[in-house]
Amino acid sequence: MSNETKQVITRIGETDQLYLTNNTPSLALERADLRLQLVILSHVRQEQLHFLQEAIVLLEQARIEYDEMPLSIYLNLSLYLAKAYMIYYELTKEQRFALITQQILKPLAHHDHLDIYFFLAYASAVKQEQALTRHWLIKYVSCFNHDLELLHAHPAFDLIRKEDWFKALIRKKAH
Template sequence: MAEDSRMIVSRIGETDQLFLQQNTPALALERASLRLQLVHVSHSRAEQIHFLQEAIVLLEQARIEFEEMPLNLYLELSIQLARTYLSYFEISQEQRFALITQQILKPLTIYENAEIYFLLAHASLGKNETAMTRHWLNKYSKSNQFDPILLNQHPAFQSLKQHEWFATLIKAHLN
């Protein structure tokens, strides 16, 4: 096991012990994040799916278990949950995970969060919904956090480079 993996597993043990003492939304977020880190260092599809499923359970449970939490923490949990489902989609190529991502995030668009728009665009593309992808990318491009370099280099959006509207979106923000 690589040193990075050992450190992650060690921290998982620590946070799981903290969970037994008292769970909080922030702790659930950290516990899920650690499992997602293991997804990225694992080379085994079965391990990746296992860690994704654990992260999903932790995040889903935290979103419903705590009746009161600050809005920004709820948004963080929701965005992390959406990222987790998108990772699951990337590994499995099952469109239902892109759909779940959309179902999590669409109600949250009222908060005009750039990452929500970006993730919705990614999920829409995963479902081959080019018009919706374009819609969410246009909203993303109007936010202060728009990153044309990230968008241009992100592997999920490579197929869009052939579209004139995508090139125009990128170029308009690079000048």
């Protein structure tokens, strides 16, 4: 086991103890993030699925458990949840996880958030919904901090990179 994995597991123990005395949405976010880190660090599919399921439960529960929380925390919980479901998609190739991601993030799209647009484009691309992929990518690149390299490198966009509209969008934003 690597040192990084040991550190993550140690921190999971610490945050799980904190949960018993003072649970907060921020703590739930940290606890879920630690489990997502273990998904990335693990090379055993069953472990990955286990930690992914734990992260999803923590995030889902935190989103509904608290009557009030700062919008930024709610958005982060939602984005981490979308990320978890898309990791689930990457592990299983089941498109239903892209649909779940869309259901989580579409109601939040009015917040004009770069990562929301990216994950909606990603989920739409996975589902081969080209019009929606285009719509969300246009919104994504209209954000100040968009990452064109990410669009060039991410495998979800392999099929649309050949499309004229995609080339034009990238060319327009690159200049």
